[in-house]
Amino acid sequence: MSHYPPDATWHEMERGGIIPQAGNAQEYNVGGWRNEHPVRDDECCIDCLFCWVYCPDNAVYVKDESVKGLGFSPEHCKGCAICARVCPKDCIEMVPGGEFTEEQPSSREEA
Amino acid sequence: MGKQTAMEGNEAVAEAMRQINPDVVAAYPITPSTEIVQNFAQFVADGAVDTNFVAVESEHSAMSACLAAAVAGGRVMNATSANGLALMWEILYIVSSLRQPVILSVVNRALSGNINIHCDHSDTMGARDTGWVQLYAEDVQEAYDNLIQAVAIGEREEVRLPVMNCLDGFLLSHSYELLEVEDDEAVREWIGPYQAINPMLDIDTPLTFGPLDLYDYYFEHKRSQMEAYPPAKEAIVAEGKRFGETFGREYGLFESVMLDDAELVVIGMGSTCGTLRDVVQAARADGVRAGMLKLRAFRPFPAEEIAEALSGASAIAVLDRAASFGAHAGPLYAEVTSALYSYGQQIPVNNYIYGLGGREILPDDLATCLDDLAGIAESGQPGEPVSFLGLRE
Numbered sequence: 001m002s003h004y005p006p007d008a009t010w011h012e013m014e015r016g017g018i019i020p021q022a023g024n025a026q027e028y029n030v031g032g033w034r035n036e037h038p039v040r041d042d043e044c045c046i047d048c049l050f051c052w053v054y055c056p057d058n059a060v061y062v063k064d065e066s067v068k069g070l071g072f073s074p075e076h077c078k079g080c081a082i083c084a085r086v087c088p089k090d091c092i093e094m095v096p097g098g099e100f101t102e103e104q105p106s107s108r109e110e111a
Numbered sequence: 112m113g114k115q116t117a118m119e120g121n122e123a124v125a126e127a128m129r130q131i132n133p134d135v136v137a138a139y140p141i142t143p144s145t146e147i148v149q150n151f152a153q154f155v156a157d158g159a160v161d162t163n164f165v166a167v168e169s170e171h172s173a174m175s176a177c178l179a180a181a182v183a184g185g186r187v188m189n190a191t192s193a194n195g196l197a198l199m200w201e202i203l204y205i206v207s208s209l210r211q212p213v214i215l216s217v218v219n220r221a222l223s224g225n226i227n228i229h230c231d232h233s234d235t236m237g238a239r240d241t242g243w244v245q246l247y248a249e250d251v252q253e254a255y256d257n258l259i260q261a262v263a264i265g266e267r268e269e270v271r272l273p274v275m276n277c278l279d280g281f282l283l284s285h286s287y288e289l290l291e292v293e294d295d296e297a298v299r300e301w302i303g304p305y306q307a308i309n310p311m312l313d314i315d316t317p318l319t320f321g322p323l324d325l326y327d328y329y330f331e332h333k334r335s336q337m338e339a340y341p342p343a344k345e346a347i348v349a350e351g352k353r354f355g356e357t358f359g360r361e362y363g364l365f366e367s368v369m370l371d372d373a374e375l376v377v378i379g380m381g382s383t384c385g386t387l388r389d390v391v392q393a394a395r396a397d398g399v400r401a402g403m404l405k406l407r408a409f410r411p412f413p414a415e416e417i418a419e420a421l422s423g424a425s426a427i428a429v430l431d432r433a434a435s436f437g438a439h440a441g442p443l444y445a446e447v448t449s450a451l452y453s454y455g456q457q458i459p460v461n462n463y464i465y466g467l468g469g470r471e472i473l474p475d476d477l478a479t480c481l482d483d484l485a486g487i488a489e490s491g492q493p494g495e496p497v498s499f500l501g502l503r504e
Contacts, residue, residue, distance in 0.1 A: 006327070010334035015271065016210035017324060017332040018309060022317030030323065 026058070026076075034079035034098040042068045044091035051083035051092060074100045113293035113358070120248075120283035123255040123290060124190065124216050124276070125150035129160055130298040131262055133214075134185030134305070137165035137176035141195035142228045143280040144218035148190050170195040174202035174215075181211035182320055184310025186262070189213065192280060193220035193234040200238070206273045207242025208336060209320060212265030213273040215243070216258060219381065219432075220280040221468040229469020230280040232381065235409075236433040236442045242336065244274040244343050245410040247380040251288035254278040256360055257407075259293075262302045263350045269342040271308060279382040281469065293358055301357055340411040347408050364413040366405040367420055369395060373402025375484040376421060378447060379430035380406045383465075383472055387430075390477040401481055412446050418454035425488035427451075427460045428480040430500075434464055440497045459493035465500035476500040 003019045004012065014020060040051070045068050052060040052067055059077035061070035072083075084092040118126065124147045128136070136155075138148040155164040163180075167173045170191055181187045191199065196217055206213050217235050221227040235245060246261060248254040254276065261274035278284060293301075309318055324332060348363055355361025368388060370376065375394075379387050384405040394401035404420060406413075421427060429448075431441025438445060444462035451458060463480055466472045479500070487494050 004328060008328070008331065010331035010338075013328070013331050013335040015335075016309070016320070017208060017322075017328075017336075019319035019322055020309075020316075022319055024319060025322070028323065 029075045030057070031059075031073070031075045031077050031098075034077055036079045036081070036094045036096050037074075037077060037098060037100055038072055038079075038081070038083050038092050039095050040067070040071070041091045041093070044089050046089055048088060050086045050088060054082050054086045056080065056082065072100070113291045113297070115289060116292055117287045117289050118251060118292070119146070119285055119287055120251045120254050120278050121146035121218065121285065122150060123251050123292070124258055124278070125154070126292060127255050127258040127298070128188055129154045130293075130295050131186070131188070131259065131302060132160045132299070133162055133188045135163045135165065135177065135180035135187045136189060137167050137173045137180065137187075138189050138191070139167055139170050139173045139195065141170070141192045143220055143284045144190045144192040144195070144216065146284070147216055147218070170198040171202065174199040174206065174213075177213050178202055178206050178209070178211060181206070181213050182209060182310075183312045184307035186266075186305040187211075187213045188215070190216040190218065192218045193222050193228075196234045196238060197222060200241070203238060203241040203243060203273075205321065208332075210271040210336070210339065211273060212262075212271055214258065214261050214265060214276065215273065216254075216276040216278070218280045218284045219277055227468040228280070230282050230382075230432070231467045231469065232277075232432040233434070233467070235275060235277050236435070238275070239410055239442065242272065243410060244272050244347070244408070246274065246276055246347070246407055247409060248276070248278045248283060249382060249384045249405060250290075251283055251286065252290040252360070254283055255290055255292065256354065256358070256362065259298055259302060260347075260350050260354050260362065263353075264343065264346045266306065267342070267346045267350075268306075268308070270339055270346050272339050272343055277381070282382040291358075291360075297357070301354070344408070344411045344413060362407060364406075364408045364416055365420070366403075366407065368403040368405065370402040370404060370420055371423075372400055373423070374400040374425040374488055375428075375481055376402045376404055376424040376426075377428045377430065377477065377480055377484075378404045378406060378443065380409065380443065381432065383430060383432065383477075386472060386474055387477050390474050390481070393474075394478070394481050399481060399485065406443070409443070409446075412450070414446070414450035415454055417447060418450045418456050421451065421458065422456060424458055426484040427458055428484055429460060429462050430480075431462060431464045432466045434467065444497075459487050461487070461494050462497045463500050464497065470501050472501055
């Protein structure tokens, strides 16, 4: 919904509630209801990419076929723990609290 | 020039669909609307139309396919009844929210349970808040005319809403009546070519339809949708007038029959108005100042116009061919009394629920409404607010 400014009134809505652009889900923050968050042990990670494949959103950052050291998107991770469940090496731990720690890099540029 | 011919309501609707030649029809059969789709499928098989006919596995799928075809950029039609309409419910809201002018002919039939295939308005009355425009027909001619006008109303740039073309099951759908069927070319010229707005198949202009829309914008979107209904009301009047100029039969939001000086007014919708017309005329012949308001557009509801039209009445009866379970009265009664209250009219109104599941409604039944109203007008005392016509009590 980034097309609309936060204070947009109903007069400014597009007909039919469309967004006149494509591929904009990345810009909609839906991470607000997370009450725990994943932390990956990058030493233990074997880069199998299961977490990236199974994430129901696009919250697992990947670059050059590797997720190591890239972390998770605070805007899109909902704390569902599927990544932790599917990890064959048990490298991902779900930590209580919605806030990501500083050790866990999560800026969008790394995605 | 059109031609005079005899057709069943279903046949007349299918004929109008053939003339309109929509891009896509996706449908699933249900009594008593089956013949519409059956006849139309024959037109497709015969090459009489260019329509892409999609046979689907349920009404939910039918309306979903219609929605998709409309969003893609096509002129889309469909037909159903009762439980079929109920199965479309979820998608009905999405079609109107996405502002797609899909046209659905609903052959009115009682909703289960128990199972009943005959006429009442419980199906479309239940769908009254789905955001669809609803037009009701008194006879086969109107069902044919309304479908053609539905296209023009729904597709207007300032409207872009789906329209239900409602006709009474069996009473109209399976009754042969004489009607004027217009020339194919005249109909096509009158509706004009389809103008898609934001078609999804325009791949050079990518758009997002139906995204997640939470507490941050959903409310604004719903408010902006509400803004489409006043223009829809104007469109019904304007297109009804334009239809009259071209084909000689003019339509509006409702028809006023001897309403100007009427003291006792009966309001109804659908085929019952044909019977009511005779009853009111007979009462006039007996010196009773009776009148009829035949409602054609239930959505958008012409509240202000109805309050104005009824301003001279002493007592009013509202006929409801549906129950609204748990409400204090029928749905049309609730709308009419709310309209009167909102626009400052203090007139006693009685509600008569009748004809559920196809129960016959006779002139004598309707005459009792006028008798009741005469008593109320004389005494100034409102009667029993809700009563039942043709029910064994």
